[in-house]
Amino acid sequence: PVGFRRRATRPEAAMAPLGGLGTGSRGPNGAAPVRRLTIKLTKAPPRPPDGFEEEAWTSLSAAIDAIHDKTSSVRSEHKTPVPSYETLYRSVEDVCVHKKAPWLFDKLREKLKTRVGARVRELKSSYENSVGMDPVAFLCAFDTAWRDHCDAVDTTRRVFLYLDRMRVAGGVNDEFRARAANQTRSGNDALFAEPRSIWDVGVRLFRDALVGDEETTETTANDSPSKARLARAAAAAARAESNSGTGGDSVSRGQSVSQKTAHSGVGTKSFDAARLASQGALLLIAKERSGESKDSRGLLRRATRAFAALGVYAATFEPMFLEQTAVFYAREGDDLSVALTPFEYGAHCETRLREELNLCDDALDASTKKTCARVVAKHLVEKHLQRMLDEGFTKAFKENRVGDIARFFQLAKRCGGGSGGGGLETITKTTKDQREALASTLTDASNSSTKFVDAVRRAFGVSLRSLGTEIVKDEQREKDMVMRLLTLKSLADDAVHRAFESGETFVATNREAFEHFVNQRGNKPPELIAKFVDSKLRASSAKAAGTSENDSSSFVAIDHDAETEKALDGALSLFRHVQGKDAFEAFYKRDLAKRLLLGKSASVDAEKSFIGKLKAECGAQFTAKLEGMFKDVDASRDLMRAYNESLLGSKTKQNDDDEDAQGKTAPLKEIETYVNVLTAGSWPTYTALTLRLPLPLERARDAYASFYLGKHSGRKLAWLDSLGHCVLRARFDKGEKELCTSTFQAAVLLLFNDFESLTAKAVVEKTGMDDGECRRTLQSLACGKTRVLTKTPKGREILDDDVFTVNGSFTEKLFRVKVNSIQMKETEKETDETNERVFQDRQYQIDACLVRIMKTRRATTHASLVAETFAQISFPAKPVDVKKRIESLIEREYLE
Structure with a gap:
């Protein structure tokens, strides 16, 4: 509000000496006399003529009537001409300047009271004269009356603007100042205190004419309007709670409780304008909830703003609205929770909550939004949330329906009064007693909301454990166990981050569930995880066959693609949940040894990267032996470099003219040898198998042994032929090929340099191999995919009298061919x-x-x-x- 101050008196005029014009005495220096200005006080200001304020009021009263009657120039009753707005404004100013402002304000209030009373009586008579008047029709009439009243009061205020400003500011009048002071001391609530502005007077008069003195009497009895509102809100909540469980059969899904009440009120002709208008607004809301058009939002918005301005929103409309909302959604929840699937019902609940919040934003007071959301959540979601979780959560999780899972979670957060945000701000703006009550209420709501969120968390844990246990215990598909667990892990992590907002309790539930089912089968999951890692780090057969296996190029890093890295990270995430980490370490070490010794590793960088992750996860002691294996490989490479240098410097020569020697033994320098020297404590324990090597290989091995023992006296070498492999150059009818074989296969094939054919029994005798190992070796050479030998008679089974010869017609597209070994069912034994x-x-x-x-x-x-x-x-x-x-x-x- 704008205030006015008295104009200050000019200092020059206040300090000017009194007297007339004339010559004074000369100054001490004989200067000219000083002129003096004499100000003569005028007579008292002229007084206005007697009765001028009555005359002014006559014009102003006529103007008020014209404004309310919506006539531009004259009143129809007295034919009194209405002056212009400027003349009216000056009349108000003159009355106020002559200290008649309080008198004028009282006259204005009485005039407005008369006009407002006539308007409300007209509204009442239109209701009483119509039989079965629809509440919506009455709401429209109420809206028209209220808008006309607001327009009239606003125009009146502009005419009496000078008076309005004095009134708002406390005025220069002592009586206004005293009234303002008394209002400040006694007014606890702005709505029930004496209004200052003309607009507030108009609103108060309309309210008093509309609802009478009932509200004022109630407020006085309770000493505070806030207490009355709290009492009404509590009563409405109790009625809503009662009606939600016992709503009669006479109220259908598409009909609100307000409709029933409205029509029953017509018969008695009792006139409660606030309740009747509220019933009309509730009928519009009920129609909108039933799927009818939302074109009435404008009318509804104007009506609720009128309710709030008149002070009947919280007292009358809001309790009725909450009660109707509770009854409507309790019935709808009972009907649709059975008719719809959990996903459809969850989507329906989400849609309904969004519609109600939009309704509150568009047409209702902001204070109703949070309470409305709680009522809808209580009757539409809380009662049926557990059924949705029991019937739909596991299916949603298995089908990766993250949207439905997130919807369950968000609906659970809505339950129990949980609406998020605003609580602390509300507490800080209230008194001490109210802060304590609100804090207790918010705490209870938070605990209740947590209860429903915990229900979602438990459903998540149960579903995850059930699916994980099913995967781990499925022995028929245990080869796919790790991939299926990784898929489940991805689903669970995705749900935690996207649906559950990375909540700490959900993260813990996810971890506990995996720890539960990953350890269901003892050492089997760690073993399969180690095999999965081996499959990702092992080079393919084509790569292995195309690389010289006795050369350091076998260990050159190959591009380690992002997909492999992702798979290894997933295996590591499963490994974190494994309790038997020592079992994983044993199986991983066994597979790593094969990759390193047989040149099967796809990338040394990838190998070392994974070991580094294991070290970060479990500590340096866990990976000490694994790192020792790489040290042995690097040391062996250095030893082989020194050994090859020693061979180049030797003077040993073979007789090139000896045809027999050329056929039976190759010169030492023509046999490329590569030996890995392993530290027994770092590598897995292997069973030594007997094998009588051909003479060229025997000589090469003895030469390296002499070199090594010469450098490291006191050490002993134990040869493991089962881990060795060879590359043989063979001549067939269609050209030469290089055969990548194991040491056992090489020993068998080299026999056929001296013999055209051999029986299985003869091969056993000449190689000194174990009978079972020899039969598997012959089977891989004669009965496998790469058939270097032919077997007579044909068949998969190897007998002592079966005859083997070289397959001269052998052909293959590639120059270097990998001859696979037949793995015995030794895997189980290993x-x-x-x-x-x-x-x-x-x-x-x-x-x-x-x-x-x-x-x-x-x-x-x-x-x-x-x-x-x-x-x-x-x-x-x-x-x-x-x-x-x-x-x-x-x-x-x-x-x-």
Whole structure:
């Protein structure tokens, strides 16, 4: 509001001396006399004629009537001419300047009261004279009356603008100033305090004429309008809660409770304009909820703003609106939750919440938005959320329907009063008692919302454990176990980040679920994860065949694509959940040894990168032996370089003219030899198999042994022929080929340089191999995909009398051909041996754990000792194993 101050008196005039014009005495220096200005006080200002204010009021009253009657020049009753707006404004100013402002304000208020009363009586008579008047029609009449009233008051205020400004500012009049002070001291609520502005007077008069003194009496009895509002809100909530569970059959889905109340009120002809208009607004909302047009939003918006201005929004409309909302959505939830699928019903709930929030934004007061959302969530979502989760969550998770999962989560956050944000701001703007009450309410709402969010979290955990356990225990598809687990991991992580907003509780549930089912089958998951890593780091057969396997180029890094890196990261994420990390280390080390020794590694950089990740995950001790394997490979490369240099400097020569020697033994320098010297403690344990090498290979091996032992005296070399491989150059009818074979295959093929044909029994005798190993080797050479030998008679089974000869008609597109070995069902044997070694290592850990516990406890029961041991060890174990270790310690007198 704009205030006015009195104009200050000019200082010059205030300080001027009194007197007339004339010559004064000369100055001390004989100067000219000083002129003096004399100001003569005028007479008292002229007083206005008697009765001027009444005359002015007559014109102003006529203008007010013309404004309300919407006539431009004269009143129809008295034919009094209406002056111009400027003349009217000057009349108001003259009255106020002559200290008649309070009188004029009282006259204006009485005039407005008369005009407003006539307008409301006209509205009432239109309702009483119409039989069965529709609430919407009454709302339209109410809207028209309110808009006409607002236009009239606004125009009146512009005429009385000078008075309005004095009134708002407290005025220069002592009476206005006293009234303003009394209003400030006694007014607890702006709505019920004495209005200052003409606009507020007009609104108050319309409200009093519309609803009478009932609200004022109620407010006085409760000492505070806020208490009355809280009481009404509590009563409305109680009615909504009651009606939501017991709504009668007479109220259909498309009909609101307000319709029933409105039509029952017509018969009694009781006139409650606020309630009737509210019922009309609720009928519009009910029609909109039933799918009818939203063209009535403008009328609804104007009506609710009128309710708020008149002070009946919170007292009358809002409780009725919340009660109708509760009844409508309780019934709709009961109907649709059964008729629709969980996904359809969830989408419907989301749509309804969005529609209600849009309704509140477009047409209702901002204070209703949060409460409306809570009511809708309570009756549409809370009662049916568990059913949606039970019937739909697992299916949504399996089908990667992240949108539906996110919808379940967002609906759960809406339940229990959870609406997010605004709570703290609300608390800071209230009194101490109200802050405590609001804080308690918000805390209860937060706890209730957490309860529903926890229901979603539990559904997520149950679904994840069920699907994961099914994958891990499916022995028929265990080859695909890791890939299926990675797919499940991707789905779970995607749901946590996109649907559950990376909530800490959901992250923990995701981790706990994987830890639960990944360890369901003991050492099998770690073994399969190690095999999966091996498949990603192993070079393909084409790459292996195209690379010289005794050359350092076997270890040149190949482009490590992003897909492989992603797969290895996924395997590492599964490895984090494995309790038996020692089992993974054993199987991984076995596969890594084969890749390094057989030249099967696709990329040394990828190998070292993965080991670096294992080191970051488990520590340096976990990867010490794995890093030692790479050190042995690098050291062997340096030794081979020195060995080849020594061969170049030697003077050893072969007799080129000796045809027999040329056919039986190749010169030493023509056999390219590559030897890996392994540290026994870093590499897996291998079983040595007997093999009588051909003389050229025997001589090459002995030459390297002499070189190595000459450099490292006191060491002993144990040869592992089962890990060796050779590249042979063979001449066939259609040209030469290079055959990539194992050492056993090479030993068999070199026999045919001296013999045209051999029986299986003869091959066993000449090579000294184990009978089973020899049969598998012959089978790979004569019965496999690459048939270098021919077998008579044909067939897969190898008998002692079967005859083998070189397949002279052998042909292949590639110059270098890989001859695959036939793996015996030794994989199971190797797996059992690896598991046994893991178990042996774990025994020592269990022994150490038992002794450590007993040193602390000194004495304890057997059951407590077993339970404490399981709590401390980091790998899966059986109670029988722990009991056996306790018995072993007792036998060795560590325990008693």
